[in-house]
Amino acid sequence: xxxxxxxxxxxxxxxxxxxxxxxxxxxxxxxxxxxxxxxxxxxxxxxxxxxxxxxxxxxxxxxxxxxxxxxxxxxxxxxxxxxxxxxxxxxxxxxxxxxxxxxxxxxxxxxxxxxxxxxxxxxxxxxxxxxxxxxxxxxxxxxxxxxxxxxxxxxxxxxxxxxxxxxxxxxxxxxxxxxxxxxxxxxxxxxxxxxxxxxxxxxxxxxxxxxxxxxxxxxxxxxxxxxxxxxxxxxxxxxxxxxxxxxxxxxxxxxxxxxxxxxxxxxxxxxxxxxxxxxxxxxxxxxxxxxxxxxxxxxxxxxxxxxxxxxxxxxxxxxxxxxxxxxxxxxxxxxxxxxxxxxxxxxxxxxxxxxxxxxxxxxxxxxxxxxxxxxxxxxxxxxxxxxxxxxxxxxxxxxxxx
Amino acid sequence: xxxxxxxxxxxxxxxxxxxxxxxxxxxxxxxxxxxxxxxxxxxxxxxxxxxxxxxxxxxxxxxxxxxxxxxxxxxxxxxxxxxxxxxxxxxxxxxxxxxxxxxxxxxxxxxxxxxxxxxxxxxxxxxxxxxxxxxxxxxxxxxxxxxxxxxxxxxxxxxxxxxxxxxxxxxxxxxxxxxxxxxxxxxxxxxxxxxxxxxxxxxxxxxxxxxxxxxxxxxxxxxxxxxxxxxxxxxxxxxxxxxxxxxxxxxxxxxxxxxxxxxxxxxxxxxxxxxxxxxxxxxxxxxxxxxxxxxxxxxxxxxxxxxxxxxxxxxxxxxxxxxxxxxxxxxxxxxxxxxxxxxxxxxxxxxxxxxxxxxxxxxxxxxxxxxxxxxxxxxxxxxxxxxxxxxxxxxxxxxxxx
Numbered sequence: 001x002x003x004x005x006x007x008x009x010x011x012x013x014x015x016x017x018x019x020x021x022x023x024x025x026x027x028x029x030x031x032x033x034x035x036x037x038x039x040x041x042x043x044x045x046x047x048x049x050x051x052x053x054x055x056x057x058x059x060x061x062x063x064x065x066x067x068x069x070x071x072x073x074x075x076x077x078x079x080x081x082x083x084x085x086x087x088x089x090x091x092x093x094x095x096x097x098x099x100x101x102x103x104x105x106x107x108x109x110x111x112x113x114x115x116x117x118x119x120x121x122x123x124x125x126x127x128x129x130x131x132x133x134x135x136x137x138x139x140x141x142x143x144x145x146x147x148x149x150x151x152x153x154x155x156x157x158x159x160x161x162x163x164x165x166x167x168x169x170x171x172x173x174x175x176x177x178x179x180x181x182x183x184x185x186x187x188x189x190x191x192x193x194x195x196x197x198x199x200x201x202x203x204x205x206x207x208x209x210x211x212x213x214x215x216x217x218x219x220x221x222x223x224x225x226x227x228x229x230x231x232x233x234x235x236x237x238x239x240x241x242x243x244x245x246x247x248x249x250x251x252x253x254x255x256x257x258x259x260x261x262x263x264x265x266x267x268x269x270x271x272x273x274x275x276x277x278x279x280x281x282x283x284x285x286x287x288x289x290x291x292x293x294x295x296x297x298x299x300x301x302x303x304x305x306x307x308x309x310x311x312x313x314x315x316x317x318x319x320x321x322x323x324x325x326x327x328x329x330x331x332x333x334x335x336x337x338x339x340x341x342x343x344x345x346x347x348x349x350x351x352x353x354x355x356x357x358x359x360x361x362x363x364x365x366x367x368x369x370x371x372x373x374x375x376x377x378x379x380x381x382x383x384x385x386x387x388x389x390x391x392x393x394x395x396x397x398x399x400x401x402x
Numbered sequence: 403x404x405x406x407x408x409x410x411x412x413x414x415x416x417x418x419x420x421x422x423x424x425x426x427x428x429x430x431x432x433x434x435x436x437x438x439x440x441x442x443x444x445x446x447x448x449x450x451x452x453x454x455x456x457x458x459x460x461x462x463x464x465x466x467x468x469x470x471x472x473x474x475x476x477x478x479x480x481x482x483x484x485x486x487x488x489x490x491x492x493x494x495x496x497x498x499x500x501x502x503x504x505x506x507x508x509x510x511x512x513x514x515x516x517x518x519x520x521x522x523x524x525x526x527x528x529x530x531x532x533x534x535x536x537x538x539x540x541x542x543x544x545x546x547x548x549x550x551x552x553x554x555x556x557x558x559x560x561x562x563x564x565x566x567x568x569x570x571x572x573x574x575x576x577x578x579x580x581x582x583x584x585x586x587x588x589x590x591x592x593x594x595x596x597x598x599x600x601x602x603x604x605x606x607x608x609x610x611x612x613x614x615x616x617x618x619x620x621x622x623x624x625x626x627x628x629x630x631x632x633x634x635x636x637x638x639x640x641x642x643x644x645x646x647x648x649x650x651x652x653x654x655x656x657x658x659x660x661x662x663x664x665x666x667x668x669x670x671x672x673x674x675x676x677x678x679x680x681x682x683x684x685x686x687x688x689x690x691x692x693x694x695x696x697x698x699x700x701x702x703x704x705x706x707x708x709x710x711x712x713x714x715x716x717x718x719x720x721x722x723x724x725x726x727x728x729x730x731x732x733x734x735x736x737x738x739x740x741x742x743x744x745x746x747x748x749x750x751x752x753x754x755x756x757x758x759x760x761x762x763x764x765x766x767x768x769x770x771x772x773x774x775x776x777x778x779x780x781x782x783x784x785x786x787x788x789x790x791x792x793x794x795x796x797x798x799x800x801x802x803x804x
Contacts, residue, residue: 003463003464003467107710133779358432358744361430362773363776364773381782388464388465389465389466398468399469400470400487401463402472
């Protein structure tokens with residue numbers, strides 16, 4: 001039997017900050033002197049902190065595997081991302097800010113173009129504008145509110161994308177995608193793959209019939225495709241699992257949504273890191289654990305913009321003294337995955353991680369960079385064990401065995 | 403299927419010494435120049451050995467988890483401490499030097515104080531003196547020798563602590579603790595949690611009734627509490643598992659006891675490390691594997707006495723030449739867990755490990771310290787794989803697969 005952390009938990013007073021700079025890790029870029037973004041950035045505060053901390057490299061899922069935001073955060077929260085999976089539809093719903101309830105079935109939806117034979121000729125409906133998508137989704141929402149005892153919730157995303165949520169009793173999520181994934185085919189029927197999902201299938205068929213009738217004369221968006229039917233995973237909430245009053249401080253809906261799934265309190269917040277740190281300060285007395293999510297590093301990496309990612313890291317660095325002034329018992333700085341500018345997207349590279357606590361141990365790493373983390377005392381470890389180190393350093397874990 | 407070491411074993415001549423300096427690892431102490439105890443110690447012999455050895459850091463159980471002495475040694479002996487667990491009662495019995503037989507049920511016992519309503523008002527009976535405990539346990543032993551066909555064995559520990567062992571046929575250990583763990587409650591009944599433990603429960607109830615009647619007029623120790631009912635784990639003995647004639651050289655009963663559970667020969671020995679090394683020399687010809695346990699480093703760490711722990715390490719260092727003079731094929735120096743003076747107790751930090759053998763490989767580590775071990779060729783690995791490295795370097799493992 002693996003060690004059950006819950007049986008070892010003990011009371012503690014120390015506050016914990018998990019600062020996630022999304023996609024902060026990178027790889028050396030040949031156009032920038034063979035440095036990574038962290039190496040190229042001027043980060044006096046992180047440098048000083050690194051010398052008082054222990055460092056390491058965390059594998060988000062497993063060797064060579066590039067995680068999406070779901071698995072990335074599942075690991076950071078101490079759950080096994082190979083065991084616990086969040087479906088595509090659920091993540092999309094969280095990404096547009098929908099609050100899911102237990103039993104809801106969510107799906108990613110696309111507007112598409114079909115010809116007179118019902119064959120899909122453009123899976124993205126010519127990438128219609130976001131405004132066009134909002135107009136169409138508004139119209140569909142108006143006309144289709146309920147099917148049987150099931151509420152139909154639609155919310156637009158960017159361009160041709162939107163989200164469908166079915167809310168009602170007796171729904172399952174084992175339904176076949178209608179998206180054929182290639183042009184030149186008809187959309188599939190949302191066939192139930194298990195008996196428990198037959199009602200979902202029936203409701204979806206009615207929904208599709210009604211929706212298609214409403215958009216059939218649209219020049220581009222005359223069809224729609226659904227995929228990634230899923231329900232929120234059943235999981236032990238983070239605050240109960242670790243005995244920590246837990247606050248998630250994030251601007252982007254996706255990260256608030258993931259944190260909400262895990263039972264974090266998620267205040268409404270706009271602005272940028274400055275507002276997030278202010279929120280941290282204001283809530284300091286009322287929580288034990290703070291998940292602070294900084295998105296901009298990932299966005300710059302996704303755009304392949306090395307210089308901007310460097311600037312985002314330097315901006316982050318400015319807030320380190322303010323966070324330290326709160327005197328956290330444990331402060332961790334890391335990413336949920338790497339996003340090297342060189343790759344224009346998420347990658348499989350381990351996340352550099354820094355853990356500060358008076359009891360952490362020590363190493364000879366001088367800066368918070370990938371290469372220095374390689375020298376770190378924490379070594380290389382799977383991200384889902386980060387919470388073990390955090391709880392230990394917060395003196396919130398008792399002894400295992402006599 | 404994991405590799406089965408036993409199938410790979412081959413004959414060898416080389417002697418192996420596993421020198422366990424209990425709790426030797428530490429963390430930097432701010433009051434001592436930011437050094438760990440190993441860093442602060444003057445250890446010319448260990449330094450020289452480190453330069454001829456490979457080093458690493460071992461995780462005793464899993465990331466962030468602080469092991470007790472049981473799990474710490476289970477790992478060192480090559481067994482998985484998450485799988486094989488030794489119950490509290492068994493460890494306590496070993497700690498007071500009781501030799502357990504198969505089927506014995508052991509429990510940790512406390513004298514306690516209860517009020518006239520039977521409510522426990524002091525779980526430790528005012529920490530009565532060890533002499534008082536010895537008197538009371540002696541009296542109980544005299545009066546309660548057998549219940550039905552079960553022998554009752556009692557042995558005093560320090561202050562209010564003692565150990566109860568039931569020896570007889572048909573006993574199980576799945577019995578509820580009687581210790582409520584908090585003052586203000588009555589002791590629980592020793593209820594059987596499984597059918598196979600009903601006889602144990604019955605015997606315990608009779609024992610408790612008889613014992614309570616005998617101590618009811620004591621001013622402080624007028625009650626007793628039992629917890630951690632357990633039987634020795636069923637396991638493949640170490641000498642058979644590895645094909646090694648194995649001797650455990652230890653002064654403290656707990657470590658002799660653990661080693662005896664694993665099938666080591668355990669000579670009676672008093673004194674200190676000097677006597678242990680003499681015992682090693684005297685038995686050199688007759689065994690293949692020597693587990694040599696040095697306790698003082700742990701005791702100093704538990705007391706939070708940095709300077710004394712440094713002295714204990716320096717004392718250990720003096721014996722390295724004598725051990726090397728025996729020409730072991732493999733010499734390992736490590737701990738069963740870390741005990742940083744800064745934390746006044748066991749901790750989750752990985753154990754520094756040094757492995758000397760002519761075939762071990764090499765690294766750039768210059769001293770046997772936590773930070774130097776971080777640079778070591780062995781990297782970071784779970785303690786239960788140490789025996790793999792030991793057997794390999796002793797040239798006692800054949801090839802896996804053709």
